[in-house]
Amino acid sequence: MRVQLEQGDITGSRVDAVVNAANSSLLGGGGVDGAIHRAGGPEILRACRELRATDYPDGLPTGQAVATTAGNLPATWVIHTVGPTYSRSADRSGLLASAFTESLRVAGELGATSAAFPAISTGVYRYPVDEAARIALRAVRESPVDLDEVRFVLFDEPTLRAFESAYRDVFG
Incomplete structure (x- = not known):
């Protein structure tokens, strides 16, 4: 599986499936969720x-994933997943990893x-970007689903840099 990191707008991604950082209502919201619904x-x-x-x-439920049409997006499907809200008092890394592995499972199906x-989970859900990047990349590396390409489309340069650093740690 080829893993790519890039800065950009995920709504323009020419891939089979765009993953939406949705809220549990599935009815749109802010950030990536709102952008995907608008576009x-x-x-x-x-x-x-x-x-x-x-x-x-x-x-x-948090950590689960489900697919819909992609509407007017250049992708074929949108895979909606709900990441956890960050907590200093509870380890929610398993739920965050599940959001990635379940999305890949749905993509494979x-x-x-x-x-x-x-x-x-790094926006309004406040997950620290460095930690989220490591969790995301490990989940993709360890997933039994092997897509040809997994692309992380990251909104800003600090997030891209965090994912680049985590990539070096996870993929060596």
């Missing part, structure tokens, strides 16, 4: 409302060969 158009929201009405009436991830 993808109303088809994504319709699909998410259907998921809430059927499979996830109480919302998508869809037949995707490429996926783009944001820095899940």
